[in-house]
Amino acid sequence: MKQGINVGLLGLGTVGTGVISIIEQHQQELKHQVGCSVNVTKVLVRDLDKKRGVTVDNDILTTNPEDVCANPDIDVVIEVRGGVDETKEQLIQALEHKKHVVTANKDLMALHGAELLHLASKNGCDLFYEASVAGGIPILRSLVDGLASDRITKMMGIVNGTTNYILTKMSQEGSSYLDVLAQAQDLGFAESDPTSDVEGLDAARKMAILATLGFSMDVKLDDVSVKGISSVTDRDLHYCEQLGYTMKLIGLAKRDDDRIEVSVGPTLLPNEHPLASVHNEYNAVYVYGEAVGETMFYGPGAGSLPTATAVVSDLVTIMKNMRLGVNGHAVNAPLHEKVLKENKEIDSKYFLRMRVTDKAGTFSAITSLFAEYEVSFEKLLQLPLEGVEEAEVIVITHHTSKENYQELYDRLQALEVVENVESSYRVEGGQ
Ligand SMILES: NC(=O)C1=CN([C@@H]2O[C@H](COP(=O)(O)OP(=O)(O)OC[C@H]3O[C@@H](n4cnc5c(N)ncnc54)[C@H](OP(=O)(O)O)[C@@H]3O)[C@@H](O)[C@H]2O)C=CC1
Numbered sequence: 001m002k003q004g005i006n007v008g009l010l011g012l013g014t015v016g017t018g019v020i021s022i023i024e025q026h027q028q029e030l031k032h033q034v035g036c037s038v039n040v041t042k043v044l045v046r047d048l049d050k051k052r053g054v055t056v057d058n059d060i061l062t063t064n065p066e067d068v069c070a071n072p073d074i075d076v077v078i079e080v081r082g083g084v085d086e087t088k089e090q091l092i093q094a095l096e097h098k099k100h101v102v103t104a105n106k107d108l109m110a111l112h113g114a115e116l117l118h119l120a121s122k123n124g125c126d127l128f129y130e131a132s133v134a135g136g137i138p139i140l141r142s143l144v145d146g147l148a149s150d151r152i153t154k155m156m157g158i159v160n161g162t163t164n165y166i167l168t169k170m171s172q173e174g175s176s177y178l179d180v181l182a183q184a185q186d187l188g189f190a191e192s193d194p195t196s197d198v199e200g201l202d203a204a205r206k207m208a209i210l211a212t213l214g215f216s217m218d219v220k221l222d223d224v225s226v227k228g229i230s231s232v233t234d235r236d237l238h239y240c241e242q243l244g245y246t247m248k249l250i251g252l253a254k255r256d257d258d259r260i261e262v263s264v265g266p267t268l269l270p271n272e273h274p275l276a277s278v279h280n281e282y283n284a285v286y287v288y289g290e291a292v293g294e295t296m297f298y299g300p301g302a303g304s305l306p307t308a309t310a311v312v313s314d315l316v317t318i319m320k321n322m323r324l325g326v327n328g329h330a331v332n333a334p335l336h337e338k339v340l341k342e343n344k345e346i347d348s349k350y351f352l353r354m355r356v357t358d359k360a361g362t363f364s365a366i367t368s369l370f371a372e373y374e375v376s377f378e379k380l381l382q383l384p385l386e387g388v389e390e391a392e393v394i395v396i397t398h399h400t401s402k403e404n405y406q407e408l409y410d411r412l413q414a415l416e417v418v419e420n421v422e423s424s425y426r427v428e429g430g431q
C-alpha cells in the first residue's frame with residue numbers, strides 16, 4: 001500500500017466542502033482504518049475565484065476535468081458536481097484511467113448506473129454511490145451487505161429532504177410553500193434546480209436505485225410512477241390533520257409474487273406510523289424482508305456533512321479494498337427479471353377532496369357511484385363552503401385497485417353534482 005491515497009474531487013459545493021472538512025478533521029480516524037493518509041490533490045470547479053466554505057490551496061483548483069480524471073497521480077475520483085451527460089463522460093474517463101469512483105449523483109446513477117458499474121468492474125475499479133440515496137443514511141450498504149441474506153418485499157421511504165422540509169414547515173408552522181422552498185435552497189438541501197425535488201423526480205431516481213438493489217432487478221426511472229408536492233394545498237394538510245394523518249412524499253417499492261410496483265407521491269400516513277414522525281430534512285427508509293421482518297433506517301437525507309459522511313465512508317471502503325487487492329468485485333448483475341404490476345394488481349386506499357353542489361341528491365349521487373365501483377368509505381366528511389352554494393366532501397376509501405380507482409375518479413369528475421375533484425392522494429399504513 002502506498003504512503004498516501006490521492007483523491008481528486010469533481011465539484012466543491014455543498015457536498016464537496018463537507019468532503020474536504022471530513023477528510024481534514026477525521027484524518028486520524030481515516031488513517032487508523034486504512035493505514036495511510038488521504039490527500040485531496042485536485043478539485044474541479046466552475047469558478048476559480050469563488051469564496052469557498054473551506055480553505056483550499058488555490059493551485060489545487062482547476063477548471064479542466066482532465067486534471068482530475070486523467071491525472072496519473074490520482075487514485076480515487078469523488079464526483080460531487082451533479083449533472084448527467086458531461087459528468088458521465090468524465091467518470092468514464094476516470095474509470096478508463098483505472099481510477100476508483102465515488103459519486104453522490106442519483107440522477108446519473110438512476111439513468112446510467114448499470115453501464116458505469118459494468119465499466120468499473122471491467123477496469124478492476126470500485127464505484128460506490130451511498131450518498132446518492134438518503135444522504136447520510138447507510139441504506140445502500142444495508143441492502144447489499146446487512147440484509148444480503150434476505151428477500152426484500154417492500155421498501156417505503158421518505159427519500160427527499162427538501163420536500164420533507166417543506167411539508168413539515170407547511171403542516172406544523174403554516175409556512176407558505178414558496179418561503180419554505182427558498183429556506184431549503186439556502187440550507188443547501190435542494191438541487192440546483194429544485195423542480196426535481198418538488199416534482200418528485202429526485203425521489204423517483206432514488207427509488208429506482210433502491211428497487212434495483214433491494215429486488216435485484218433492473219429498475220429504470222421510467223418504471224417509477226411519479227407525482228410531486230407542488231399541488232399540495234394548505235386545505236389538504238388541514239384535512240389530513242383533522243382526520244389523524246400526516247402527509248409525506250413517499251417512495252414505495254413493493255414486490256408481490258415477483259411482480260413489482262414502484263411509485264413516488266404525496267401520501268397520507270396515520271399519525272402513529274413511524275414514517276409520520278420523520279420531520280424536516282430527515283429521511284427514513286422502512287424495509288420489509290421476508291426473514292428479518294420490519295427494519296427502519298433513519299437519518300439526515302441531505303446537507304453538507306451528513307452527505308459527505310456517506311461519500312467519505314465509500315472512500316474508506318475503496319481504500320480497504322485496495323489494501324486487500326479486491327477492488328472491482330462489488331457488483332452483481334440483477335438476479336430477477338423485472339415484471340411490473342398492472343394497475344389492476346396495485347392495491348391502495350385513497351384520500352379524495354371534492355367540491356360539490358350543496359343540494360339534495362348530491363350525496364346520494366356520489367355514494368351510488370362509489371357503490372357501483374365497490375369502493376367503501378373508511379372516513380367521510382362533508383362541510384359547507386362559506387359564501388357559495390357548495391360543500392366540500394373529503395373521503396378516505398378502503399382498499400381498491402388502482403385501475404378501479406382511476407375509473408371511479410374519472411366518473412366522479414364527470415358527475416354533474418361534482419364541481420371539481422380538487423385533490424387525490426394515496427393512503428398507506430394502518431389496516
Ligand atoms: N446537497 C445535498 O444535500 C446533497 C447533494 N447530493 C448530490 O451531490 C451532488 C452535488 O450537490 P451539491 O454539493 O449540493 O451541489 P452544489 O451546486 O452545491 O455544488 C456543485 C459543485 O460542482 C461544481 N460544478 C458544477 N458544474 C460544473 C462544471 N460544469 N464544471 C466544473 N465544476 C462544476 C460547482 O463549481 P462552482 O462552485 O465553481 O460553481 C460546485 O463547486 C449532486 O449530484 C447532488 O444531487 C446528494 C445528496 C445530498
Ligand SMILES: N[C@@H](CC=O)C(=O)O
Nearest residue numbers: 160161162189191302
Ligand atoms: N435535494 C436532495 C438532496 C439529497 O439527495 C434532497 O432534498 O433530498
Ligand code: NA
Nearest residue numbers: 130133135137
Ligand atoms: Na445513503
